[in-house]
Amino acid sequence: MVGVAVGRGVDLVVALLGVWRAGAAFVPLDVEYPVERLRLMVGDCGPGVVLGDAGGLSWLEGSGVRVLSVGEVEGLGVAAGGGVCVEVGPEELAYVMYTSGSTGRPKGVMVPHGAISNVVQAFQERIGCAPGDTLHAVTSISFDIALLELFWPLAVGARVQLGTPSEAGGPGSAAAPHRVTHFQCTPTLAAAIVEDPAWRLLLRGVKYVLLGGEPVPGHLVHTIQQAFDCEVFNVYGPTEATVWCTARRITGPEDAGLVGGLLANCQAFVVDGVGRLVPPGVRGELWVGGAGLALGYWGRPDLTAERFVSGVVVGAGRLYRTGDVVSLGGDGLFRFHGRVDDQVKVRGHRVELGEVDAALVAHPGVRAGAAVVVGGRLVGCVVPVAGWGGGLVGGVRRFVAGVLPGGSVPGSVVVVEGLPVTVNGKTDRRALAGLVASVVGVEVVGESSAVVGGSVVEVLAGLWRRVLGVAELDWSVGFQQHGGDSLKAIQAAAQARTRGIALTAATLLRADSLAEAARAAAALDPAATGLVRPDRTSSGPLPLLPMQHDFFARPRPDHNWANLAGLFRPDEADPVDEHRLGAALRLVARRHEALRLAFTAPSGGTGEWRQTLVPEPRVAVESRELDCAGADVRTVIEAEARSQQRTIDLVRGPVAKVVVLRVRGEARPRILVIAHHLVMDAWSWQAFLSELACTYAKLTSSPSVDGPLRTTGRRAPSSATGPAPSRRRPRTPVSRTRCGTGNPSA
Secondary structure: OEEEEOOOOHHHHHHHHHHHHOOOOEEEOOOOOOHHHHHHHHHHHOOOEEEEOOOOOHHHOOOOOOEEEHHHHHHHOOOOOOOOOOOOOOOOEEEEEEEOOOOOOOEEEEEEHHHHHHHHHHHHHHOOOOOOOEEEEOOOOOOOHHHHHHHHHHHOOOEEEEOOOOOOOOOOOOOOOOOOOEEEEOHHHHHHHOOOHHHHHHOOOOOEEEEEOOOOOHHHHHHHHHHOOOEEEEEEOOHHHOOOOEEEEOOOHHHOOOEOOEOOOEEEEEEOOOOOEOOOOOOEEEEEEEOOOOOEEOOOHHHHHHHEEOOOOOOOOOEEEEEEEEEEOOOOOEEEEEEOOOEEEEOOEEEEHHHHHHHHHOOOOEEEEEEEEEOOEEEEEEEEOOOOOOOHHHHHHHHHHOOOOHHHOOOEEEEOOOOOEOOOOOEOHHHHHHHHOOOEOOEOOOOOOOOOOOHHHHHHHHHHHHHHOOOOOOOOOOOHHHOOOHHHHHHHHHHHHHOOOOOOHHHHHHOOOHHHHHHHHHOOOHHHHOEEOOOOOOOEEEOOOHHHHHHHHOOOOOOOOOEEEEEEOOOOOOOOOHHHHHHHHHHHHHOOHHHHEEEEOOHHHOOOOEEEEOOOOOEEEEEEEEOOOOOOHHHHHHHHHHHHHOOOOOOOOOOEEEEEEEEOOOOOOEEEEEEEOOOOOHHHHHHHHHHHHHHHHHHHHOOOOOOOOEEOOOHHHHHHHOOOOOOOOOOOOOOOOOOOOOOOOO
16 A cells, blocks of 8 residues: 655646555545545555655654655666556445545545446546547545546546646636647536636636535526537436546436436435335435445445445445435436435535544634534534633634544534433534524634734635635634635635735635735736726727637527626615616626627628627616506516517617616615626626625615725637637527516517
8 A cells, every 4th residue: 555645737747646556546635635534644645655846745753654755756766678567456445535424534445446446447438538528637646536536547648637626717828739639527616616717717618517515506507508509417326436437418407306317337225214126206315336446445345334234235245325315216226315414515525523523622722513514514512621711712713623534623613501412312413503504604713813904805805705704804814714625715816806905715715824824915016917997998890709609609589689688676675766776887897898888790691790899888777667557577577577688789879788676665775687698697697786886785875885995807818718729519598587487579
C-alpha cells in the first residue's frame, strides 16, 4: 500500500499510475485535509510508504511511516528495459478510498482493479470520450469520482485538465488552454457555476455535464441547458459500488431527479427490511451489486459482513446495502426518498452525523452534542460544560474544522440546554432539528467582530453574511471557519464582482482571516481585473453570440415572442410611483449593456440578423388601469399580460418593460416585468429583478443612486466565444411567463 499525498498537478496523476505499474495499491491523501484526519487514515491502513511533495510531509514526523518525496523518486531513474510494469488481476486491490464512519472513525473502502476498469469502460460505452476531448477535473482526490475524471479520458487517449472548484472565481482566470468537452460535479457546485460568468466562459464548449452525489433539481437542468449547448446526465452510486453504477441522460426538468440507466455489469434491487424484493411503487432500500462492487472495508470484517450481503436476493450475487430509500417506477427509474440511517448528503458530500457528533463532544467545553441538517445546512448543537466561559461557539467551529474535512464541518453551531431523546434513550434528531430551526442563522460563528474599515469592506461584510447565512462575522478567522466552502466562495466572488470588487474565490479561500481577504480586495484596482465604471458612450455593432445564432436559426412565427416575465405584488398597499420606477429602470438598464441592444432583421428575409449596441437603454415603463367589473380578475390580468408581451420588439424596442397594473377597486397594484430572452437569461433575470427593487427603494430616500460597477460588457465575450459552431443540436425555445402563457396568435 502506498499513500499518495501529492498536490494537485501532473505529479499526482503520474504518482497514481506509477503505483499501479509497480503492482501496488494506493490510498489517496488530499493535502488540503486537516492533519488529524490524514493521520487517522494513515494509521488505519498502514502504508509501506507515503509519497508526497518535498516539504509537505512534516505531519508524518514521528509516525514511523517511511516517506518519499516526488523529487527523490525522480532522482532514482529507471532500470534498463524501461522501468517496472507488474501485471495484476481484476480481483487484486487497486486503491483504498476513505469515507465517513458512523463512530467517528473513517472507514477505508477497498476497490479492486476490475471494478474501476468496469466503470471506465461503462462510461466510454454510455457517453464516450475521444482523442481531442478534454475533461476538466475539479474533484478532490479523496473522493472516488475524481478517479473517473482522471482515468476515463486517459484510458482512451483524451486529455485531463486539472483544476479546482474555486479556480474560475475571478475575471481572467477562466482562460483555459484547451476547450472543455466533459465536466463532472455535484448539483450544488453546478448551481454556483452557472451563476458565475467566468465559469460560463470556461465551460462554453462543454458537450457533456455529469451531475451526481445528491438529487438533481429540475430548474438546475433547465438553467444548464440554457447556459451550455450540452447533454446533462444524472449519475448515481456509492463509493462501495465504485464511483457510479447508473448514468442516465436527462431529457427534461421534470425527470431530472430520477435515478436510472444501470451501467454495464451492474445490478440494483429494491428490498424490504429482510431483503425481499418489493413491488414497483413501494419504498424500500436500494441494494446494488455487479462488477463494480468493492471488496469490503479495510480492517473491518464486521462492518463488511453487515453492509455486503450474499445469497439474500434470489438470482443475485453479492450486494451492497446502500441505505438509500427508493421506489421503482413503472418507467424503470428510481425515486429517491431519503436515508435509512443517519448518513446524509450535504453540498454533495456524504456525511456521517455520528462522526460529526464525535467531533463536537471531543471539544473540552462540550458536555453533549449532536449534528442535524436544517434547510440543507449542517448544524452542530452543543450542550456546554457547566461553568464554561464565553467563546464556545467559535471555539467549537474552529476545533471541528481542524478534525473533519470541510464537507463535514457544521456551517452553524448552536448552544442548547439539552438534547431531546427518543423513548429508547437515543438522540431525537428530528425533534432537535425542529428546536434549532428557528435560531439557525441567528446563533453565529464567532462572538466578536472588528471593523476593518472602508466602503469596500462594508459591501463585502454584507454579502458575506448573506452567502454564509450568519448574522455576525468574526474577522479574525477565515471564510471556511464560518462554514464557507468552495461553492459559497464562488457565489461570494461573483456577487462581489457585480459590485466592482475584484476578489476571487481562490483568494477568499486562501486568506487566513476575513480581515486579510477584505484588505486584499480593497487593494485591487477594478480596472486591472476587467471591472470598470459604467460607460454609457460605448456603442456600435456586435457579433451574435452562439446562443443568439441558434435563436434566429430556428423557424418561428414571431422572434419577439420568447420572453421572461414575472408578476409581482407589494405586500402592502403602495401607490407605486411610476416616475421613480422609470428612473430606477433606466439606472439599472444603463448598467446592463444587453438592455441597449437593437436588432436588425435580414433584408428580404435572407441573410443574418445583426445586433448593435445603442447609446440609450431600450426599456419602457407603463401604467394600466383594468376594469374587471363582471369578469374574473385573473382572466383579465392574463389577457393584459399577453397583450403587453406582444409589445416587446427586437427591432423597434423595447426589449424590456415594466407595467404597473391597477385593478379598479383594489388598493394593491401588480407589477408586470417582461424582458426578451435574447437580452436576459435565468441567471441575469434574477440579478436584474433584485437590482431593480433595490434601486427603486434607494430612490425613495436619495435622488442619486450609485449602483454597482458593471463588467467589461458583451464585446469581450462575443469575441472570445468566436463564431457559432457548425454542430448545434436543436433546443426548445424558452418562453416563460408566470402570469399567462400563449403565443403571438393567442
